[in-house]
Amino acid sequence: MFYSKRNLHFNLYEVLQAQELNKYAYYEDHSAETFDLVLESAEQIAEKMLLPLLTEMDRDEPQLVNGRIKVHEGMKPIIKKFGDDGWINATFSYDEGGQQLPGLIHNAAAFIFQAANYSASVFPFLTTGAANLIRTFGSEELKATFLETMFSGKWQGTMALTEPDAGSSLSDITTSATPTDEEGVYKIKGQKIYISAGDHDACENIIHLMLAKIAGGPAGAKGISLFVVPQKRISENGLEPNDVATAGVYHKMGYKGAPIAHLMMGAEDNCVGYLVGEPHKGLSYMFQMMNEARVGVGMNAAAIGTAAYYASLQYAKERPQGRSITDKNPANPQISIIHHADVKRMLLFQKSVVEGSLALLLYCSKLADIAHVSSGEEQSEAALLLDFLTPIAKSYPSEMCCLTTSAAVQILGGAGYTTDFPVEQFYREARIHPIHEGTTGIHGMDLLGRKITMQNGRAAVLFFNECGKTIHDAREIPTLESCASELENSLRTLQKVTNHLLGIAKMGDTEAYLADATLFLEMTGIIAIAWQLLKSGVVSQNALNSETTHDSDRNFYNGKLAAMNYFFAYELIKVEGLAKRLQEDNKVTIETEADWF
């Protein structure tokens, strides 16, 4: 077991009411039945094609052979399958050959793929992201040239942003685009690093959505444009080299099955790129898609955390070791370690974090759908709340699943440290997520420096209101009363901290205002997860209170409540310490000089 179908259904149908999405015209053909078919086939692909390669793809890393990256031979049929079955463009409109599938369901399916084999899962979804940029901002010609072949899985899409001297600081990219005689066609020159699926032999072409600067444009971020830069150019004679060379493949701690490339464009002055949309708007285009990618990263982290949770759960149930703490008789048989309180603590930690994360991520996915297909205030509020939650939905699972996978390793003990069990791989794979698609530090500044204040704090108000609704619902259930109060107190603390920090901002001390943005993000993240778990708790307690709930389901709901209780008792308590720190006048991280280290 690498994920819980029961829990996914719980979130989709019992909490988020996904079945009601068909009230929107765009989704009118869909229903719980069509969703289930989608999830069913996702599970089959995951089990039959992805999961069996989990270990192998970790051990047989991609290699650079004669200037091209070779990946595991299993990737070719996998990508073909994703293309053939319409996964790459499933959320796009019928007109575009898509299925108008809600992103919520698409992400739920992605979660299944990611939990089965994270490295394998990224190839098709990178193509989806790249294709999305072309379809949203590209000319008809670009769409006609690239989309269909990308949707089919024949061509791989990438996002090519980072350069050796421009990682977090994208405004400093130096890849240049020089106009040619042909409109919209530029000569590209420069290099890109850390490009996921930037080159591999499981597709016949790689289509880079690449940021570059057109000479003479504004300095910094305002002079960045977006280009389609294919690895191979499309000509009458078929595919021809486009002077995109693979300078190297990165060897990494984990996430090894996915090739991360170092690319050189225009070494022979013969690399062509096609402008997407208008000049100098590249970064804003990219960021519109980036939000999706960021929720996607959170989902990856939660999926890896989920797989590790179930691996350690299985071990805890099967592994006999020690006796009950009150049983001193060595003649008695050993008990399974799941009966030790400290092991249950580590399981509940994992369960509450990964299930709380998944709940938040699916909630965000639904917001994205509503923002996409509704209108008026409903649309703008969904978009705004999603915007607010995105840095949290990216960062909380990313940071915390490093710790949950660590707990999984700990449960297995020495066995967990060996390659005989998959948890050490999950531990290595989880570590990428706080880094890519914006580091946690960047997201902290995004939340505190931008999202909290945007539209005069309207997004934050929406967040508080949504939490308030859940608190209200929980108050109606006696067993949830105390958790409701604790969440309310935490929100009050968050409000106080926020006001304190905004006070510093108003005084003009921007550095002090944002110095601990990462801690502010951590604090808000804990509260957001507590909110989601309380929401799950309301549904679960109501189900338990209902006589029609089947006995076989009671364990599930009791488990949801246990995870909630654990989180409130062991994780939400961290809010007070963080709040204390965030309101203290101690500038040690600013004032410590570089020479003191």
Added chain:
Amino acid sequence: MFYSKRNLHFNLYEVLQAQELNKYAYYEDHSAETFDLVLESAEQIAEKMLLPLLTEMDRDEPQLVNGRIKVHEGMKPIIKKFGDDGWINATFSYDEGGQQLPGLIHNAAAFIFQAANYSASVFPFLTTGAANLIRTFGSEELKATFLETMFSGKWQGTMALTEPDAGSSLSDITTSATPTDEEGVYKIKGQKIYISAGDHDACENIIHLMLAKIAGGPAGAKGISLFVVPQKRISENGLEPNDVATAGVYHKMGYKGAPIAHLMMGAEDNCVGYLVGEPHKGLSYMFQMMNEARVGVGMNAAAIGTAAYYASLQYAKERPQGRSITDKNPANPQISIIHHADVKRMLLFQKSVVEGSLALLLYCSKLADIAHVSSGEEQSEAALLLDFLTPIAKSYPSEMCCLTTSAAVQILGGAGYTTDFPVEQFYREARIHPIHEGTTGIHGMDLLGRKITMQNGRAAVLFFNECGKTIHDAREIPTLESCASELENSLRTLQKVTNHLLGIAKMGDTEAYLADATLFLEMTGIIAIAWQLLKSGVVSQNALNSETTHDSDRNFYNGKLAAMNYFFAYELIKVEGLAKRLQEDNKVTIETEADWF
């Protein structure tokens, strides 16, 4: 730079007054000068022999070839060097061929080796531990047969405890020892797993200090005896096979250079073991040595954390990325990332944890020396305080250096996730320490269930008194007043929590009493590190207040104070949340049923 000589000297001479150890007869020949010579040669060996193999030993893992484990060929000269230069028995008496070196200095040297190359460093120190068991509890014959060759590095020593069904629960071992006609000689049968350096080709023989049960002995832990089980028996014709077969070598996430073996004894009914000391006392013998090993594990963790800290510090100083938060002009050059508050936060986190850990570990090492060479109350108090601090000194660095190495990875960003930089290796290597030599959960129960209550709480009183002395000293320095008060408050909280938990114990609810022992250990650990950092702070502030302190040293002392300030502002605040949890009546980890997961 992989460690700080300046900081090591600070701890040894400015805080712990190591130079005064020569007031004890056993150490009378030693002085700061002899210590410096020892540390100097440790640094040379580390730099010339260990550090150059750090990456290679990670990539060329030990392999099982024709039933024997092959390790990196560089290990042979390294072990020979350790033997030739007297490192293995340096702390032993002159009579035993040792140098009567304080364990404090030996451990300081070990720290240098471990920071340079953790895997390589473990071979000789495993031999030291095994030899220590023989010299302390073994017969004259055993000593004469084994010690000299082990001291020379020709023979490797191991601790062979764990079995497939007996890891944390050692009382369940099944390896059997059957008496032969010869007194003290037994036939051994069974298997052992996870035996560090349990087989390799860099030594000519492997001497296992092995736990086994003599048939007819008491059940459980009270029936465990200790044996010397050589891989090759010593006969008149030289070395002969002793029916100890290597069934496998474990492949691991990190710590790859050290071979961890699966051993089978007596498959041909021809494995001989020699009883050490009396029958059925094996576990108590082993545990007397285990305490040393546990402080050693904490040291390993702190050393890896230190190496990662310096690797990320160097990167932070050299890597330009982004601009000051108030500088919006993209035309200005980028600044080194060390100038970003969030990066300094991650550096201060590492610095405070690894330096606080090292301070505590060296303090424990000095206690061990005093317990070894002094007498009367001084001796018993040192031994008792060391006993109390051991689970903390083992677990705090082990747990926290998983997080500090993670911060090192984060500072390097994408680069940190690749094998182009050493931080990902440190991240993988750090993860073993919360597992081996007793998991963190085991140490939590040791602290709360045993150490807190032993001798009517006398050990805990000693701990509180020592902290009190530091608080008193700090109070005399105005700039340390607030930290002194915070530590005092935290100790008061710890007292309250302890009383609360002991109250539960008195009510007879052992399971509830110990359920959150891991959190109790975490809380005590944070306080112990705060105490050590405050102690360093007192010395540093006094140095800064002195006019004779050289300008070149002021950065160092300012850095010590910054680390202390950081820790009190960002880490000590966690105590309140933990205390809240530990005093709450919420038994979720006990009451959650296995079927609810």
